[in-house]
Amino acid sequence: MKRYIIRRFIFGIIVVGIVSLMIFLATRIGPDPAYMIASPGADEAELNSIRDRFGLNEPLPVQYFIFIKKALQADFGESIYYGLPVAEIVWQRLPATLMLVATAKLISLSFGISAGILAARRRGSMVNNLLRYFSFLGLSMPNFWIAMLFILIFSVKLQVLPTGGYGTFWHLLMPAFSLGWYFSAGYTRITESALLQVLNSEYIKLCRAKGLSEFSVVAKHALKNSLIPVVTLAGMNIVIMVSSAVAIEMVFAWPGLGLLMYHGAIYRDFNVVQAVILFISVSMVFINLAVDILYAYLDPRIRYD
Amino acid sequence: MGSEIWKWIKEIWRRVPKVAVIILLLLIVTAIFADFLALHDPEIGDPRQRLLPPVWEQEGKWTYPLGTDTMGRDVLSRMIYGSRVSLLVAFSAVIIAGCIGTFLGVIAGFFGGWVDQVIMRFTDAWLSIPTVMFGVLMAVILGPGVWNIVIILGGTFWSRYARVVRGETLSLKTRDFVHLAKIAGCGKPRIIWKHILPNVFNSVITLSSLQIGIVIVVEASLTFLGVGVPPPKPAWGLMLSEGRGGLLAGYWWLVVFPGVGIGLLVFSFNVIGDWLRRYLDPFYRNIE
Numbered sequence: 279m280k281r282y283i284i285r286r287f288i289f290g291i292i293v294v295g296i297v298s299l300m301i302f303l304a305t306r307i308g309p310d311p312a313y314m315i316a317s318p319g320a321d322e323a324e325l326n327s328i329r330d331r332f333g334l335n336e337p338l339p340v341q342y343f344i345f346i347k348k349a350l351q352a353d354f355g356e357s358i359y360y361g362l363p364v365a366e367i368v369w370q371r372l373p374a375t376l377m378l379v380a381t382a383k384l385i386s387l388s389f390g391i392s393a394g395i396l397a398a399r400r401r402g403s404m405v406n407n408l409l410r411y412f413s414f415l416g417l418s419m420p421n422f423w424i425a426m427l428f429i430l431i432f433s434v435k436l437q438v439l440p441t442g443g444y445g446t447f448w449h450l451l452m453p454a455f456s457l458g459w460y461f462s463a464g465y466t467r468i469t470e471s472a473l474l475q476v477l478n479s480e481y482i483k484l485c486r487a488k489g490l491s492e493f494s495v496v497a498k499h500a501l502k503n504s505l506i507p508v509v510t511l512a513g514m515n516i517v518i519m520v521s522s523a524v525a526i527e528m529v530f531a532w533p534g535l536g537l538l539m540y541h542g543a544i545y546r547d548f549n550v551v552q553a554v555i556l557f558i559s560v561s562m563v564f565i566n567l568a569v570d571i572l573y574a575y576l577d578p579r580i581r582y583d
Numbered sequence: 584m585g586s587e588i589w590k591w592i593k594e595i596w597r598r599v600p601k602v603a604v605i606i607l608l609l610l611i612v613t614a615i616f617a618d619f620l621a622l623h624d625p626e627i628g629d630p631r632q633r634l635l636p637p638v639w640e641q642e643g644k645w646t647y648p649l650g651t652d653t654m655g656r657d658v659l660s661r662m663i664y665g666s667r668v669s670l671l672v673a674f675s676a677v678i679i680a681g682c683i684g685t686f687l688g689v690i691a692g693f694f695g696g697w698v699d700q701v702i703m704r705f706t707d708a709w710l711s712i713p714t715v716m717f718g719v720l721m722a723v724i725l726g727p728g729v730w731n732i733v734i735i736l737g738g739t740f741w742s743r744y745a746r747v748v749r750g751e752t753l754s755l756k757t758r759d760f761v762h763l764a765k766i767a768g769c770g771k772p773r774i775i776w777k778h779i780l781p782n783v784f785n786s787v788i789t790l791s792s793l794q795i796g797i798v799i800v801v802e803a804s805l806t807f808l809g810v811g812v813p814p815p816k817p818a819w820g821l822m823l824s825e826g827r828g829g830l831l832a833g834y835w836w837l838v839v840f841p842g843v844g845i846g847l848l849v850f851s852f853n854v855i856g857d858w859l860r861r862y863l864d865p866f867y868r869n870i871e
Contacts, residue, residue: 296707301717303721551720
């Protein structure tokens with residue numbers, strides 16, 4: 279077990295290294311970053327001073343080494359656009375993103391699990407098919423389009439919800455629903471298949487043979503075991519949610535990491551972009567690592583792979 | 584011969600999800616024959632016909648069935664040409680991603696050892712990167728353009744193929760027909776080409792049909808964010824971002840129709856992909 283954890287941990291570090299190298303190189307392969315930072319028509323002296331200020335004169339490996347060294351101390355440099363340390367801005371924007379993602383998660387999980395139970399209990403029925411198509415609908419519509427439809431219906435036509443911004447519960451509803459719908463489909467599918475598998479197992483037959491009510495069999499005995507894959511998927515999805523919220527945050531002017539990263543990219547504020555993408559990727563690596571270790575702990579067979 | 588092909592088509596038609604296949608075929612036909620179907624130029628508008636509503640509303644005109652946008656361009660014609668952009672980008676990106684991923688996956692699975700380690704760590708890294716965000720960054724750096732988007736999406740989405748194909752190759756490698764080929768004196772390239780690749784093909788096709796929907800949505804997102812397909816090209820994502828300005832003024836047709844286009848296309852791919860997954864390869868029932 280210990281060897282397995284160490285091995286996975288080293289893998290995780292290597293992956294973080296590759297990710298950081300990619301993100302670093304991405305901002306260096308294009309045209310000279312100094313041109314993007316400088317005002318249009320800047321002369322050579324101005325460009326040189328920018329290169330000096332941002333350390334762009336050093337050879338690439340040295341630049342990367344400095345980037346990593348500083349990143350390890352949570353120093354991602356200064357934002358050119360905001361004039362503040364990047365780490366501070368990311369820290370400020372984090373609560374809005376977490377709030378949005380948590381609410382979307384709650385919505386998608388509660389819908390997905392209940393739909394999954396319904397689907398598993400009534401295979402091939404009308405309700406089952408309707409739910410399947412509802413899920414497919416969520417998977418098929420771009421989330422920012424759902425967001426705009428919500429604005430059309432609830433803000434323009436019915437005038438009950440604000441069109442954007444941040445602050446109250448009412449501001450949270452439309453962004454969270456448009457983000458959550460897509461993910462509910464995955465939970466529906468995985469709840470359905472896991473529940474079906476559990477319902478066919480021996481111990482459920484025993485429960486039935488004991489004469490337990492159908493409700494007790496499903497809700498008390500089967501559901502608990504079939505929720506493990508759902509929770510895993512929910513954990514692994516968190517990071518994907520954060521990244522796919524970019525367009526939604528833009529539509530609703532929601533001040534989260536997505537909007538921060540988007541403005542950073544448009545205003546060529548690459549320190550901000552690097553920091554946000556690196557933060558999200560590293561979180562992804564470590565959540566996956568945690569899931570792997572948890573699984574190995576729960577299921578000894580995995581350790582000997 | 585002809586009747587046999589006909590029989591084969593009929594046999595397949597009996598099993599496919601019909602609604603999705605019909606929608607997809609219609610959209611492909613629309614994309615191919617856009618030049619004949621569109622009533623107006625998709626890029627040049629008529630300034631006297633600005634912001635006309637769809638035909639069934641008051642003030643709607645039959646010459647502009649789905650209305651016009653702020654520059655007086657016909658929404659229907661832009662929708663028709665938009666299907667071409669979406670399909671072109673999606674197919675090219677998925678083909679690029681599929682080729683890169685399959686190649687790396689086969690190499691990693693077949694050769695094992697440190698080759699496998701290196702390729703799989705890169706795959707892990709690519710899987711951890713937030714797709715949309717990295718896409719925005721790359722699009723800003725490479726500049727706007729249809730082919731830049733294709734390269735970005737193809738260069739991002741290969742990781743899933745690599746992982747699935749590697750797994751398949753690992754199990755194929757231990758099968759008897761590969762051992763026999765080795766004994767018969769087949770070289771490694773020949774074993775890969777003749778015995779491994781044909782057998783991973785089904786999984787690659789299944790995965791592609793599931794990936795293509797995501798690729799379409801990501802392309803639309805990047806274009807919507809203003810870093811993808813550049814104006815004045817008729818792309819659905821671009822129409823949505825242009826229509827967003829008229830949202831509060833109530834010009835709903837600028838936002839609703841392009842989204843319906845994306846939704847229908849992705850929906851049909853998702854349904855077909857889901858069917859393929861169950862039909863072609865029972866092993867991949869649990870692919871997400």
